[in-house]
Amino acid sequence: MQSLNTTSLKIVNNQLWILDQQALPQETRWCLCPDVATLVDHIQALRVRGAPLIGLSASLLLALLAEQGMAREPLTLALHTLRAARPTAVNLMNNLDRMQQALDMTDYRRAMADEALRLVEEDRALCERIAVQGAELVKPGSRLLTHCNTGGLATAGIGTAIGVLLRAHQQGKVAQVWVDETRPLLQGGRLTAWELGELGIPRRLICDSMAASLMAQGQVDAVWVGADRIAANGDVANKIGTYSLAVLAHYHHIPFYVAAPHTTHDPHCPNGAAIPIEQRAAAEVTGAAGSFGHCQWAPDDVPVYNPAFDVTPAALISGWVLDCGVITPQQAKDGIFQRPLSA
Numbered sequence: 636m637q638s639l640n641t642t643s644l645k646i647v648n649n650q651l652w653i654l655d656q657q658a659l660p661q662e663t664r665w666c667l668c669p670d671v672a673t674l675v676d677h678i679q680a681l682r683v684r685g686a687p688l689i690g691l692s693a694s695l696l697l698a699l700l701a702e703q704g705m706a707r708e709p710l711t712l713a714l715h716t717l718r719a720a721r722p723t724a725v726n727l728m729n730n731l732d733r734m735q736q737a738l739d740m741t742d743y744r745r746a747m748a749d750e751a752l753r754l755v756e757e758d759r760a761l762c763e764r765i766a767v768q769g770a771e772l773v774k775p776g777s778r779l780l781t782h783c784n785t786g787g788l789a790t791a792g793i794g795t796a797i798g799v800l801l802r803a804h805q806q807g808k809v810a811q812v813w814v815d816e817t818r819p820l821l822q823g824g825r826l827t828a829w830e831l832g833e834l835g836i837p838r839r840l841i842c843d844s845m846a847a848s849l850m851a852q853g854q855v856d857a858v859w860v861g862a863d864r865i866a867a868n869g870d871v872a873n874k875i876g877t878y879s880l881a882v883l884a885h886y887h888h889i890p891f892y893v894a895a896p897h898t899t900h901d902p903h904c905p906n907g908a909a910i911p912i913e914q915r916a917a918a919e920v921t922g923a924a925g926s927f928g929h930c931q932w933a934p935d936d937v938p939v940y941n942p943a944f945d946v947t948p949a950a951l952i953s954g955w956v957l958d959c960g961v962i963t964p965q966q967a968k969d970g971i972f973q974r975p976l977s978a
């Protein structure tokens with residue numbers, strides 16, 4: 636397969652490498668993904684993460700395995716194993732549906748390579764279109780708040796919500812980005828704080844619990860987040876903590892925007908309650924892991940609740956900023972998300 640280079644995925648000599656998003660920003664470490672078990676482990680450990688990137692990494696690995704001579708039956712098994720790696724982000728399932736169609740073709744080896752690379756190129760283009768649409772909504776001098784990480788690390792392109800922040804910044808409209816640290820896995824504190832720095836976007840890190848008082852002080856002009864799945868009624872699953880930001884934004888009359896590619900939309904999922912929410916290990920909440928090793932502060936025997944995502948009801952969303960346009964609350968109420976969307 637031809638070489639490929641994105642911020643966090645690369646193909647060199649027909650091998651897939653992922654940038655370890657658990658090691659950043661202290662260390663830039665690339666990990667090899669020679670087989671399905673290794674990639675599933677990287678995905679579950681969030682070394683590869685972000686809705687679009689998970690789907691792209693799985694598609695690229697399948698294409699490489701096909702090229703290396705893997706037969707249809709083991710490829711089908713591999714596809715099903717990858718599909719189950721993480722349950723919430725529907726981009727994984729949507730990408731794998733397309734890889735399944737390629738696998739069904741006579742020349743499936745060629746078809747899978749072409750499809751995986753097409754998915755990467757499409758994701759790059761989708762990010763660009765989201766950014767163009769979103770930047771128009773940003774007013775000059777804005778202080779924007781974002782949650783989790785939605786940038787080049789999480790996609791093949793410039794990102795979703797962070798892509799919007801980048802284009803708006805290039806247009807001179809961003810005074811500052813408030814970066815939620817995003818407990819428990821700190822995608823904001825580790826990844827977004829780093830990525831915005833690399834992009835030269837003025838940013839200031841806060842603990843998640845500080846957003847409310849900032850809003851009360853009038854220091855947040857809009858909230859921009861990504862999405863892992865958009866249901867048929869417009870409800871959105873995204874990183875845990877997103878819903879509380881939406882409630883806070885609503886109370887303080889602050890616009891709350893969701894930026895995502897149409898590949899994050901799932902018309903078969905009727906509403907947020909039907910979105911499968913991944914539950915994760917207690918150790919992520921009882922302590923923290925990082926370049927310093929693992930540090931635990933909670934008692935060993937404390938019971939823990941650790942959902943990786945929450946659901947923001949459509950009623951709290953000011954606009955769904957997609958590659959195919961900005962969906963308004965009225966359009967969502969009228970059922971636009973009940974039908975498939977296209978680029």
Ligand SMILES: CSC[C@@H](O)[C@@H](O)C(=O)COP(=O)(O)O
Nearest residue numbers: 684685686783785789861862874
């Ligand atoms: C462009 S990434 C959009 C979402 O995937 C992002 O906001 C998010 O929730 C990521 O969760 P993660 O658990 O880090 O994969």
